[in-house]
Amino acid sequence: MKLLEERIIKDGRVEGTDILKVDSFLNHQIDVELFNEIGKEFKRLYADKGITKILTIEASGIGIACIAAQYFNVPVVFAKKTESRNLDQETYESEVYSFTKQKSYIIRVSKRYIQENDKILVIDDFLANGKAALGLKDIIDQAGATLEGIGIVIEKTFQKGGQLLRQDGIRVDSLARVKAMENGQVIFEN
Amino acid sequence: MKLLEERIIKDGRVEGTDILKVDSFLNHQIDVELFNEIGKEFKRLYADKGITKILTIEASGIGIACIAAQYFNVPVVFAKKTESRNLDQETYESEVYSFTKQKSYIIRVSKRYIQENDKILVIDDFLANGKAALGLKDIIDQAGATLEGIGIVIEKTFQKGGQLLRQDGIRVDSLARVKAMENGQVIFEN
Numbered sequence: 001m002k003l004l005e006e007r008i009i010k011d012g013r014v015e016g017t018d019i020l021k022v023d024s025f026l027n028h029q030i031d032v033e034l035f036n037e038i039g040k041e042f043k044r045l046y047a048d049k050g051i052t053k054i055l056t057i058e059a060s061g062i063g064i065a066c067i068a069a070q071y072f073n074v075p076v077v078f079a080k081k082t083e084s085r086n087l088d089q090e091t092y093e094s095e096v097y098s099f100t101k102q103k104s105y106i107i108r109v110s111k112r113y114i115q116e117n118d119k120i121l122v123i124d125d126f127l128a129n130g131k132a133a134l135g136l137k138d139i140i141d142q143a144g145a146t147l148e149g150i151g152i153v154i155e156k157t158f159q160k161g162g163q164l165l166r167q168d169g170i171r172v173d174s175l176a177r178v179k180a181m182e183n184g185q186v187i188f189e190n
Numbered sequence: 191m192k193l194l195e196e197r198i199i200k201d202g203r204v205e206g207t208d209i210l211k212v213d214s215f216l217n218h219q220i221d222v223e224l225f226n227e228i229g230k231e232f233k234r235l236y237a238d239k240g241i242t243k244i245l246t247i248e249a250s251g252i253g254i255a256c257i258a259a260q261y262f263n264v265p266v267v268f269a270k271k272t273e274s275r276n277l278d279q280e281t282y283e284s285e286v287y288s289f290t291k292q293k294s295y296i297i298r299v300s301k302r303y304i305q306e307n308d309k310i311l312v313i314d315d316f317l318a319n320g321k322a323a324l325g326l327k328d329i330i331d332q333a334g335a336t337l338e339g340i341g342i343v344i345e346k347t348f349q350k351g352g353q354l355l356r357q358d359g360i361r362v363d364s365l366a367r368v369k370a371m372e373n374g375q376v377i378f379e380n
Contacts, residue, residue, distance in 0.1 A: 029303040030252075030266040032259045059248035062220075063266065066253040069222045076220040076253065113219040 001175040027060035039068035079107040096135040114143040127152040130161025191365040217250035229258035269297040286325040304333040320351025
C-alpha cells in the first residue's frame with residue numbers, strides 16, 4: 001500500500017536494525033484518516049469472504065479494527081491481555097510470548113463472542129514473530145470458527161511470523177512489508 | 191443518550207450492586223454502529239470548542255476515541271499503561287490507582303504528541319472513581335495544554351469520580367448516567 005509505505009518513510013523512526021517506531025501515526029498517536037484508507041484496503045482484499053467478525057488484540061489493534069469494521073458492517077472483538085475481574089469466567093484462552101516484554105501472557109476471548117459459524121478476519125498493527133496471531137488463531141480454532149485471513153498493517157518480513165503463519169496455510173495480507181532496516185532507512189519488499 | 195440507555199437495559203448485565211457488564215457492545219465485543227452514534231453525540235456537544243486532539247487510555251477507550259475522531263477530523267492519542275521498550279523516553283507520566291485491579295500503574299504519553307496549544311477532549315468508556323481521568327488531566331496539565339472536557343460513555347454516579355472532576359471545574363459529559371443497580375436492574379439519573 002503505497003500511501004502507507006510513504007508514511008512510514010516520512011514519519012517512521014528506525015532504531016538499530018529491528019525497531020521501527022511508528023508511534024506518530026499508528027500505535028500511540030493515531031491518524032484516523034490513514035486508518036480509514038487501511039480499512040478500505042482490508043475491505044477490498046476480503047470483500048468476497050463473507051466476514052462476520054473482526055478479531056484483534058489489545059491495545060494497538062483496536063483502533064485499526066474499529067475503523068476497518070465500518071467497511072465490513074460487522075462487530076469487533078478484542079482479545080484481552082490481562083486478568084480482569086470484570087471478564088467472563090467462560091473464556092477461550094491462549095498463551096502468547098512477547099519478545100518485546102520477554103515474558104508470556106494469557107489472551108482471553110469470551111465464549112459469547114465467537115461462534116462456530118463466524119468467518120473471522122484478524123487485524124493487527126504489527127507482525128513480527130507471529131506469536132499474537134498464533135494465539136488468536138488458537139482461540140478461533142477452539143471456538144470452531146473459520147479464520148479467513150490475517151490483515152496486518154506492517155509486517156517485518158525479516159522475522160519469522162509471516163512465514164510460520166503462511167506455512168500453516170493461513171492467508172496473511174500485510175499492507176507494508178519491511179525487509180530490512182539499515183542506517184536508519186526502511187527497505188520494503190518488492 | 192436514549193439509544194445508549196436502551197442498549198444498556200437490553201444487553202447490560204448487572205452483577206451485585208456495582209458491576210455493570212457491557213462487554214457485548216462496549217468493551218470486549220464492539221458495536222461499531224453504536225460507537226458512531228456515540229461519536230456524533232460527542233461532536234455535537236463539543237462542536238464549538240475547536241478540539242485539536244482526542245486523548246484516551248488503553249485499552250477500551252481506543253475504539254470509541256477513534257470512531258469519534260472521525261467527526262472531529264483530529265488525531266487520537268492514547269496513554270499507555272505499561273512500560274514498553276518501544277516507547278519514547280521523553281514522556282509525561284502520571285500514577286493511576288485501579289480499584290478493579292487493586293493496584294497502581296503508570297500512564298505515559300510521549301511529549302511529542304501533546305502540545306501547549308492543544309485543545310483536548312478526553313474520551314473514555316467508563317467513569318467510576320475518576321482516577322484514570324485525573325491521571326489524563328495531570329498529563330494535559332504537565333504539557334500546558336487545555337482540557338476542554340471529558341466525554342464518558344457510562345458514568346456510575348454512585349461513585350465519586352464525576353463529582354471530583356466537576357468540583358475541580360472540569361466539564362464532564364456522560365452519555366449514560368447510572369444512579370444505581372438494584373435486583374439486576376440499571377437505574378439511570380433523571
